[in-house]
Amino acid sequence: MSELKNDRYLRALLGQPVDQTPVWVMRQAGRYLPEYREIREKAGDFMTLCSTPDLACEVTLQPLHRYDLDAAIIFSDILTIPDAMGLGLHFVPGEGPKFKNIIRSAADIAKLGVPDMEDNLRYVMDAIRITRREINGKVPLIGFSGSPWTLACYMVEGGPSKDFAKVKGMMFDAPLQMHALLDILAKSVIAYLNAQIAAGAQSIMLFDTWGGTLGQSNYQQFSLSYMQQILAGLTRENDGRVVPVTLFTKGGGQWLEMMADTGADAVGLDWTTDIGSARQRIGDKVTLQGNMDPCVLYASPDRVEQEVANVLAGFGEGKTGHVFNLGHGIHPTIAPENMTRLVDSVHRLSERYHK
Ligand code: CP3
Numbered sequence: 001m002s003e004l005k006n007d008r009y010l011r012a013l014l015g016q017p018v019d020q021t022p023v024w025v026m027r028q029a030g031r032y033l034p035e036y037r038e039i040r041e042k043a044g045d046f047m048t049l050c051s052t053p054d055l056a057c058e059v060t061l062q063p064l065h066r067y068d069l070d071a072a073i074i075f076s077d078i079l080t081i082p083d084a085m086g087l088g089l090h091f092v093p094g095e096g097p098k099f100k101n102i103i104r105s106a107a108d109i110a111k112l113g114v115p116d117m118e119d120n121l122r123y124v125m126d127a128i129r130i131t132r133r134e135i136n137g138k139v140p141l142i143g144f145s146g147s148p149w150t151l152a153c154y155m156v157e158g159g160p161s162k163d164f165a166k167v168k169g170m171m172f173d174a175p176l177q178m179h180a181l182l183d184i185l186a187k188s189v190i191a192y193l194n195a196q197i198a199a200g201a202q203s204i205m206l207f208d209t210w211g212g213t214l215g216q217s218n219y220q221q222f223s224l225s226y227m228q229q230i231l232a233g234l235t236r237e238n239d240g241r242v243v244p245v246t247l248f249t250k251g252g253g254q255w256l257e258m259m260a261d262t263g264a265d266a267v268g269l270d271w272t273t274d275i276g277s278a279r280q281r282i283g284d285k286v287t288l289q290g291n292m293d294p295c296v297l298y299a300s301p302d303r304v305e306q307e308v309a310n311v312l313a314g315f316g317e318g319k320t321g322h323v324f325n326l327g328h329g330i331h332p333t334i335a336p337e338n339m340t341r342l343v344d345s346v347h348r349l350s351e352r353y354h355k
Pocket of ligand 1: 025026027028029031040073075079094097144146160209329
Protein backbone atom coordinates (compact mmCIF):
# COMPACT_ATOMS: atom_id res chain seq x y z
CA MET A 1 0.00 0.00 0.00
CA SER A 2 1.29 3.49 -0.80
CA GLU A 3 2.84 5.68 1.87
CA LEU A 4 0.45 8.05 3.64
CA LYS A 5 1.41 11.61 2.60
CA ASN A 6 -0.80 13.47 5.07
CA ASP A 7 -1.24 11.72 8.41
CA ARG A 8 -2.26 14.76 10.46
CA TYR A 9 -5.69 13.32 11.12
CA LEU A 10 -4.37 9.97 12.41
CA ARG A 11 -1.67 11.69 14.47
CA ALA A 12 -4.13 14.07 16.12
CA LEU A 13 -6.44 11.15 16.98
CA LEU A 14 -3.54 9.45 18.75
CA GLY A 15 -2.43 12.58 20.59
CA GLN A 16 0.75 13.02 18.55
CA PRO A 17 1.93 16.56 17.64
CA VAL A 18 0.69 18.06 14.35
CA ASP A 19 1.59 21.27 12.48
CA GLN A 20 -2.04 22.31 11.89
CA THR A 21 -5.42 21.13 13.18
CA PRO A 22 -6.75 18.45 10.82
CA VAL A 23 -10.23 18.92 9.39
CA TRP A 24 -12.89 16.76 7.77
CA VAL A 25 -16.66 17.17 7.77
CA MET A 26 -19.42 14.66 8.50
CA ARG A 27 -21.36 13.98 5.27
CA GLN A 28 -18.64 15.77 3.30
CA ALA A 29 -19.64 13.78 0.22
CA GLY A 30 -23.26 14.62 -0.38
CA ARG A 31 -26.02 16.72 -1.77
CA TYR A 32 -24.52 20.18 -1.17
CA LEU A 33 -22.06 19.33 -3.98
CA PRO A 34 -23.43 19.79 -7.54
CA GLU A 35 -21.10 17.03 -8.78
CA TYR A 36 -22.66 14.66 -6.22
CA ARG A 37 -26.20 15.53 -7.35
CA GLU A 38 -25.17 14.89 -10.94
CA ILE A 39 -23.77 11.40 -10.33
CA ARG A 40 -26.63 10.62 -7.94
CA GLU A 41 -29.13 11.45 -10.67
CA LYS A 42 -27.31 9.27 -13.16
CA ALA A 43 -27.22 6.36 -10.68
CA GLY A 44 -30.97 6.77 -10.14
CA ASP A 45 -31.03 6.18 -6.42
CA PHE A 46 -28.86 6.45 -3.37
CA MET A 47 -28.45 2.70 -2.72
CA THR A 48 -27.23 2.11 -6.29
CA LEU A 49 -24.58 4.72 -5.60
CA CYS A 50 -23.57 2.97 -2.35
CA SER A 51 -23.58 -0.53 -3.80
CA THR A 52 -21.59 0.24 -6.96
CA PRO A 53 -18.00 0.37 -5.68
CA ASP A 54 -16.63 2.50 -8.56
CA LEU A 55 -19.35 5.10 -8.02
CA ALA A 56 -18.98 5.01 -4.22
CA CYS A 57 -15.25 5.60 -4.71
CA GLU A 58 -15.83 8.50 -7.09
CA VAL A 59 -18.26 10.18 -4.69
CA THR A 60 -15.91 9.62 -1.72
CA LEU A 61 -13.18 11.50 -3.60
CA GLN A 62 -15.35 14.39 -4.83
CA PRO A 63 -14.91 16.64 -1.76
CA LEU A 64 -11.13 16.00 -1.82
CA HIS A 65 -10.89 17.45 -5.31
CA ARG A 66 -12.47 20.68 -4.11
CA TYR A 67 -11.15 21.06 -0.58
CA ASP A 68 -7.88 20.58 1.25
CA LEU A 69 -9.40 18.03 3.66
CA ASP A 70 -7.26 15.87 5.94
CA ALA A 71 -9.39 12.71 5.68
CA ALA A 72 -11.88 10.96 3.42
CA ILE A 73 -14.87 8.97 4.69
CA ILE A 74 -16.05 6.05 2.64
CA PHE A 75 -19.33 6.80 0.88
CA SER A 76 -21.92 4.42 2.30
CA ASP A 77 -24.61 4.45 4.95
CA ILE A 78 -25.15 3.14 8.47
CA LEU A 79 -28.26 1.26 7.31
CA THR A 80 -26.32 -1.19 5.12
CA ILE A 81 -26.20 -3.65 8.07
CA PRO A 82 -29.96 -3.93 8.64
CA ASP A 83 -30.40 -4.08 4.87
CA ALA A 84 -27.96 -7.02 4.70
CA MET A 85 -29.91 -8.65 7.55
CA GLY A 86 -32.89 -8.76 5.22
CA LEU A 87 -34.92 -5.72 6.27
CA GLY A 88 -35.27 -4.30 2.76
CA LEU A 89 -33.90 -0.74 2.89
CA HIS A 90 -35.29 1.84 0.49
CA PHE A 91 -35.38 5.60 0.41
CA VAL A 92 -38.63 7.49 0.00
CA PRO A 93 -38.07 10.99 -1.47
CA GLY A 94 -38.82 13.60 1.18
CA GLU A 95 -39.19 11.01 3.94
CA GLY A 96 -35.75 9.42 4.20
CA PRO A 97 -34.82 5.78 4.86
CA LYS A 98 -37.56 3.12 5.23
CA PHE A 99 -37.56 -0.63 5.89
CA LYS A 100 -39.93 -3.09 4.29
CA ASN A 101 -39.56 -5.60 7.14
CA ILE A 102 -39.81 -3.89 10.50
CA ILE A 103 -38.70 -5.51 13.78
CA ARG A 104 -41.76 -5.87 16.00
CA SER A 105 -41.36 -9.04 18.06
CA ALA A 106 -38.99 -11.54 19.66
CA ALA A 107 -39.67 -13.83 16.70
CA ASP A 108 -38.49 -11.12 14.27
CA ILE A 109 -35.29 -10.73 16.29
CA ALA A 110 -34.68 -14.50 16.49
CA LYS A 111 -34.58 -14.61 12.68
CA LEU A 112 -31.69 -12.13 12.46
CA GLY A 113 -28.14 -13.33 11.89
CA VAL A 114 -24.76 -11.68 11.45
CA PRO A 115 -24.50 -10.88 7.71
CA ASP A 116 -21.61 -12.31 5.70
CA MET A 117 -19.23 -9.41 5.21
CA GLU A 118 -17.63 -10.66 1.99
CA ASP A 119 -21.00 -11.64 0.53
CA ASN A 120 -23.95 -9.37 1.38
CA LEU A 121 -21.72 -6.46 2.31
CA ARG A 122 -18.93 -7.10 -0.13
CA TYR A 123 -19.80 -3.91 -2.02
CA VAL A 124 -18.70 -1.83 1.00
CA MET A 125 -15.39 -3.69 1.28
CA ASP A 126 -14.82 -3.39 -2.48
CA ALA A 127 -15.55 0.34 -2.31
CA ILE A 128 -12.96 0.68 0.47
CA ARG A 129 -10.36 -1.37 -1.46
CA ILE A 130 -10.87 0.65 -4.64
CA THR A 131 -10.87 3.96 -2.79
CA ARG A 132 -7.63 3.13 -0.96
CA ARG A 133 -6.05 2.44 -4.32
CA GLU A 134 -7.38 5.61 -5.96
CA ILE A 135 -6.67 7.91 -3.03
CA ASN A 136 -3.04 6.83 -3.35
CA GLY A 137 -1.99 7.83 0.17
CA LYS A 138 -3.14 11.45 -0.13
CA VAL A 139 -5.11 11.30 3.15
CA PRO A 140 -6.41 8.49 5.39
CA LEU A 141 -9.72 6.77 4.69
CA ILE A 142 -12.33 6.55 7.48
CA GLY A 143 -14.65 3.54 7.79
CA PHE A 144 -17.80 3.74 9.87
CA SER A 145 -20.88 2.12 11.32
CA GLY A 146 -23.95 3.14 13.25
CA SER A 147 -24.09 2.18 16.92
CA PRO A 148 -26.32 -0.80 17.79
CA TRP A 149 -28.85 1.50 19.50
CA THR A 150 -29.01 3.84 16.50
CA LEU A 151 -29.48 0.92 14.10
CA ALA A 152 -32.16 -0.55 16.39
CA CYS A 153 -34.01 2.79 16.28
CA TYR A 154 -34.39 2.55 12.50
CA MET A 155 -35.13 -1.20 12.53
CA VAL A 156 -37.91 -0.96 15.10
CA GLU A 157 -39.35 2.39 14.01
CA GLY A 158 -39.13 1.36 10.35
CA GLY A 159 -37.70 4.77 9.42
CA PRO A 160 -36.97 8.18 10.93
CA SER A 161 -38.89 9.06 14.10
CA LYS A 162 -39.61 12.14 16.19
CA ASP A 163 -40.47 10.44 19.48
CA PHE A 164 -38.91 6.96 19.19
CA ALA A 165 -42.11 5.59 20.71
CA LYS A 166 -41.81 2.08 19.28
CA VAL A 167 -38.16 1.45 20.01
CA LYS A 168 -38.30 2.98 23.48
CA GLY A 169 -41.58 1.20 24.13
CA MET A 170 -39.81 -2.10 23.36
CA MET A 171 -36.87 -1.13 25.57
CA PHE A 172 -39.09 -0.39 28.56
CA ASP A 173 -41.58 -3.19 28.01
CA ALA A 174 -39.28 -6.00 26.89
CA PRO A 175 -35.70 -5.13 27.90
CA LEU A 176 -34.40 -8.67 27.33
CA GLN A 177 -35.80 -8.64 23.82
CA MET A 178 -34.12 -5.28 23.19
CA HIS A 179 -30.85 -6.66 24.55
CA ALA A 180 -31.14 -9.63 22.17
CA LEU A 181 -31.51 -7.22 19.25
CA LEU A 182 -28.60 -5.03 20.41
CA ASP A 183 -26.44 -8.10 20.97
CA ILE A 184 -26.81 -9.38 17.40
CA LEU A 185 -26.24 -5.84 16.14
CA ALA A 186 -23.06 -5.45 18.21
CA LYS A 187 -21.73 -8.74 16.83
CA SER A 188 -22.59 -7.59 13.31
CA VAL A 189 -20.96 -4.18 13.79
CA ILE A 190 -17.75 -5.80 15.09
CA ALA A 191 -17.59 -8.10 12.06
CA TYR A 192 -18.48 -5.21 9.73
CA LEU A 193 -15.84 -2.83 11.07
CA ASN A 194 -13.13 -5.50 11.25
CA ALA A 195 -13.87 -6.32 7.61
CA GLN A 196 -13.62 -2.60 6.77
CA ILE A 197 -10.26 -2.42 8.58
CA ALA A 198 -9.02 -5.51 6.73
CA ALA A 199 -10.17 -3.92 3.45
CA GLY A 200 -8.14 -0.77 4.22
CA ALA A 201 -10.11 1.60 6.49
CA GLN A 202 -7.43 3.48 8.47
CA SER A 203 -9.66 4.90 11.18
CA ILE A 204 -13.17 4.10 12.40
CA MET A 205 -16.08 6.28 13.43
CA LEU A 206 -19.09 5.01 15.38
CA PHE A 207 -22.20 7.13 14.82
CA ASP A 208 -24.52 7.00 17.83
CA THR A 209 -26.94 9.48 16.36
CA TRP A 210 -29.83 8.62 18.67
CA GLY A 211 -28.07 7.72 21.96
CA GLY A 212 -28.82 11.24 23.17
CA THR A 213 -32.55 10.52 23.21
CA LEU A 214 -32.08 8.16 26.20
CA GLY A 215 -32.00 8.85 29.91
CA GLN A 216 -28.64 8.34 31.57
CA SER A 217 -28.99 4.79 32.88
CA ASN A 218 -30.65 3.64 29.68
CA TYR A 219 -27.88 5.29 27.67
CA GLN A 220 -25.36 3.26 29.67
CA GLN A 221 -27.24 -0.02 29.39
CA PHE A 222 -28.66 0.17 25.88
CA SER A 223 -26.16 2.26 23.94
CA LEU A 224 -22.81 2.84 25.64
CA SER A 225 -22.24 -0.75 26.85
CA TYR A 226 -22.64 -2.08 23.31
CA MET A 227 -20.24 0.51 21.91
CA GLN A 228 -17.80 -0.57 24.60
CA GLN A 229 -18.17 -4.19 23.46
CA ILE A 230 -17.49 -3.09 19.92
CA LEU A 231 -14.36 -1.20 20.96
CA ALA A 232 -13.13 -4.32 22.75
CA GLY A 233 -13.76 -6.46 19.64
CA LEU A 234 -12.08 -4.29 17.01
CA THR A 235 -8.73 -4.92 15.35
CA ARG A 236 -6.90 -1.85 16.53
CA GLU A 237 -3.82 -2.26 14.37
CA ASN A 238 -3.42 -2.97 10.68
CA ASP A 239 -0.58 -2.70 8.23
CA GLY A 240 1.76 -1.53 11.02
CA ARG A 241 -0.43 1.38 12.12
CA VAL A 242 -2.91 1.91 14.93
CA VAL A 243 -6.50 2.20 13.69
CA PRO A 244 -8.01 4.92 15.91
CA VAL A 245 -11.68 4.89 16.82
CA THR A 246 -13.93 7.94 17.29
CA LEU A 247 -17.16 7.63 19.22
CA PHE A 248 -19.89 10.18 18.59
CA THR A 249 -23.11 10.30 20.57
CA LYS A 250 -25.19 13.21 19.32
CA GLY A 251 -26.63 14.92 22.38
CA GLY A 252 -24.14 13.06 24.60
CA GLY A 253 -22.48 16.18 26.07
CA GLN A 254 -23.38 15.26 29.64
CA TRP A 255 -21.80 11.78 29.32
CA LEU A 256 -18.38 12.69 27.95
CA GLU A 257 -16.48 11.13 30.87
CA MET A 258 -18.23 7.80 30.32
CA MET A 259 -17.56 7.97 26.59
CA ALA A 260 -13.87 8.72 27.21
CA ASP A 261 -13.69 5.66 29.50
CA THR A 262 -14.75 3.21 26.76
CA GLY A 263 -11.26 2.97 25.29
CA ALA A 264 -12.10 5.14 22.27
CA ASP A 265 -9.24 7.29 20.97
CA ALA A 266 -11.51 10.25 20.28
CA VAL A 267 -14.93 11.55 21.25
CA GLY A 268 -17.08 13.56 18.85
CA LEU A 269 -18.89 16.61 20.20
CA ASP A 270 -22.03 18.17 18.81
CA TRP A 271 -22.26 21.97 18.85
CA THR A 272 -24.26 22.20 22.10
CA THR A 273 -21.17 21.32 24.17
CA ASP A 274 -18.48 23.93 24.83
CA ILE A 275 -15.25 22.47 23.44
CA GLY A 276 -13.08 24.21 26.05
CA SER A 277 -15.08 22.71 28.93
CA ALA A 278 -15.08 19.33 27.19
CA ARG A 279 -11.29 19.53 26.95
CA GLN A 280 -11.03 20.26 30.69
CA ARG A 281 -13.29 17.32 31.44
CA ILE A 282 -11.79 14.62 29.16
CA GLY A 283 -9.24 16.18 26.82
CA ASP A 284 -6.23 14.64 28.58
CA LYS A 285 -7.62 11.18 27.90
CA VAL A 286 -8.96 11.39 24.35
CA THR A 287 -8.85 13.59 21.29
CA LEU A 288 -11.90 15.77 20.67
CA GLN A 289 -13.65 15.99 17.33
CA GLY A 290 -15.95 18.86 16.46
CA ASN A 291 -17.83 20.98 16.90
CA MET A 292 -18.97 23.96 14.84
CA ASP A 293 -22.72 24.36 14.42
CA PRO A 294 -23.46 23.14 10.84
CA CYS A 295 -25.78 26.15 10.37
CA VAL A 296 -22.82 28.55 10.53
CA LEU A 297 -22.32 27.54 6.89
CA TYR A 298 -25.50 29.46 6.06
CA ALA A 299 -23.75 32.70 7.07
CA SER A 300 -21.17 34.70 5.09
CA PRO A 301 -17.65 33.33 4.49
CA ASP A 302 -16.26 35.93 6.92
CA ARG A 303 -18.66 34.76 9.60
CA VAL A 304 -17.62 31.15 8.90
CA GLU A 305 -13.99 32.11 9.44
CA GLN A 306 -14.84 33.93 12.65
CA GLU A 307 -16.64 30.87 14.00
CA VAL A 308 -13.74 28.60 13.01
CA ALA A 309 -11.52 30.96 15.03
CA ASN A 310 -13.92 30.68 17.99
CA VAL A 311 -13.87 26.87 17.97
CA LEU A 312 -10.05 26.78 17.67
CA ALA A 313 -9.67 29.32 20.48
CA GLY A 314 -12.20 27.37 22.54
CA PHE A 315 -10.01 24.27 22.29
CA GLY A 316 -6.97 26.47 22.93
CA GLU A 317 -3.21 25.96 23.04
CA GLY A 318 -1.62 22.54 22.59
CA LYS A 319 0.15 20.69 19.86
CA THR A 320 -2.55 18.13 19.26
CA GLY A 321 -5.79 16.59 20.53
CA HIS A 322 -8.30 18.30 18.24
CA VAL A 323 -9.84 17.19 14.95
CA PHE A 324 -11.93 20.00 13.51
CA ASN A 325 -15.39 19.00 12.27
CA LEU A 326 -18.97 20.19 12.38
CA GLY A 327 -21.12 19.15 15.33
CA HIS A 328 -23.25 17.04 12.97
CA GLY A 329 -23.60 16.39 9.25
CA ILE A 330 -23.32 19.20 6.73
CA HIS A 331 -26.70 20.43 5.44
CA PRO A 332 -27.57 19.80 1.77
CA THR A 333 -28.49 23.44 1.07
CA ILE A 334 -25.32 25.29 2.13
CA ALA A 335 -23.12 27.09 -0.41
CA PRO A 336 -20.14 24.85 -1.34
CA GLU A 337 -17.84 27.92 -1.37
CA ASN A 338 -18.31 28.28 2.36
CA MET A 339 -16.61 24.92 2.85
CA THR A 340 -13.50 26.29 1.10
CA ARG A 341 -13.35 29.05 3.69
CA LEU A 342 -13.95 26.63 6.53
CA VAL A 343 -11.15 24.24 5.56
CA ASP A 344 -8.65 26.96 4.69
CA SER A 345 -9.26 28.91 7.86
CA VAL A 346 -8.90 25.82 10.06
CA HIS A 347 -5.44 25.23 8.61
CA ARG A 348 -4.33 28.87 8.55
CA LEU A 349 -5.68 29.93 11.93
CA SER A 350 -4.66 26.78 13.80
CA GLU A 351 -0.92 27.02 13.09
CA ARG A 352 -0.25 29.31 16.05
CA TYR A 353 -1.75 26.78 18.46
CA HIS A 354 0.73 24.09 17.43
CA LYS A 355 4.01 25.95 17.94
O1 CP3 B 1 -20.10 11.40 5.84
C1 CP3 B 1 -20.02 11.04 4.64
O2 CP3 B 1 -19.77 11.82 3.70
C2 CP3 B 1 -20.12 9.55 4.36
C3 CP3 B 1 -21.38 9.09 4.00
C4 CP3 B 1 -22.51 8.93 5.01
C5 CP3 B 1 -23.85 8.95 4.59
N1 CP3 B 1 -24.63 8.58 5.63
C6 CP3 B 1 -24.29 9.25 3.21
C7 CP3 B 1 -25.70 9.59 2.97
C8 CP3 B 1 -22.51 8.66 6.38
C9 CP3 B 1 -21.34 8.61 7.35
C10 CP3 B 1 -23.87 8.42 6.75
C11 CP3 B 1 -24.26 8.02 8.11
C12 CP3 B 1 -25.69 8.00 8.46
N2 CP3 B 1 -26.76 7.61 7.70
C13 CP3 B 1 -26.20 8.33 9.74
C14 CP3 B 1 -25.35 8.68 10.93
C15 CP3 B 1 -24.79 10.04 10.85
C16 CP3 B 1 -25.73 11.13 11.19
O3 CP3 B 1 -26.00 11.92 10.28
O4 CP3 B 1 -26.16 11.20 12.33
C17 CP3 B 1 -27.60 8.18 9.71
C18 CP3 B 1 -28.54 8.45 10.84
C19 CP3 B 1 -27.94 7.69 8.42
C20 CP3 B 1 -29.30 7.29 7.93
C21 CP3 B 1 -29.66 8.11 6.75
N3 CP3 B 1 -29.17 7.88 5.49
C22 CP3 B 1 -30.45 9.28 6.72
C23 CP3 B 1 -31.20 9.85 7.88
C24 CP3 B 1 -30.40 9.77 5.41
C25 CP3 B 1 -30.96 11.06 4.85
C26 CP3 B 1 -32.28 10.93 4.25
C27 CP3 B 1 -32.63 12.25 3.55
O5 CP3 B 1 -33.18 12.13 2.46
O6 CP3 B 1 -32.34 13.31 4.09
C28 CP3 B 1 -29.61 8.89 4.65
C29 CP3 B 1 -29.28 8.99 3.22
C30 CP3 B 1 -27.91 9.50 2.95
N4 CP3 B 1 -26.78 8.95 3.48
C31 CP3 B 1 -27.56 10.53 2.04
C32 CP3 B 1 -26.16 10.59 2.04
C33 CP3 B 1 -25.28 11.47 1.21
C34 CP3 B 1 -28.50 11.34 1.17
C35 CP3 B 1 -29.02 10.44 0.10
C36 CP3 B 1 -29.36 11.13 -1.19
O7 CP3 B 1 -28.45 11.34 -2.03
O8 CP3 B 1 -30.54 11.40 -1.41
